[in-house]
Amino acid sequence: MRKVIVMTAILALTACGQESNDKIQRAKAASESTVVQAPVAQWALEITEGQRATITDTTGRLLDNGFTPYIFEIAGVQHFLIGPFASEAQALEAQAKMKLKPKLDGIETNVIELPAAN
Template sequence: MRKVIVMTAILALTACGQESNDKIQQAKAASEPTVAQAPVAHWALEITEGQRATITDTTGRLMEHGFTPYIYEHDGVKHFLIGPYATQAQALETQEKIKQKPKLDGIETDIIELPASN
């Protein structure tokens, strides 16, 4: 009888240990870092307003309405941009929003594709 109790206890402990080991392995697998690709921004709006206003005036007007421009330099040429956007459709949507704001009248933009970063 004693052997049966000892064997039952050993089997029970072995089973508990296996379950705990499985849980530990699952936790380890879940905690390992996964590599996720973030959407790459390839599109932006280039501000082509011309000489009617300074960059600071244009920046101020845009920021008052929730658009944050920045200067991007590529191959020695500086570009005044809003964005970047993951898709051309997102850039087009922002361009339409700018056109609909009366206080941003005169700010012209072109949708451009940004060069791939190396």
């Protein structure tokens, strides 16, 4: 968002005839120096529920209780996950919250570390 504002300011300065290279360079430097890396999400909850329910039934139950599942492929194998979470502690907290929901009885999960993105 900030880059859009800075670029708009640069265009406005140029359009008004104030083509000061110094101002343009300062605006570019400000936008480049404020780039922040988001934390890499490395943890997830893997749904390990048996064959009792279909994925669609389980997905519906999870969504109704505030958890968004997704399918993620790891080494050619598809995994049914909830997350991702930035830390193992956050994943464990979500797992504990799931256990407190009576409508999610029978859905078992394991905390797993996701492979680093290449």
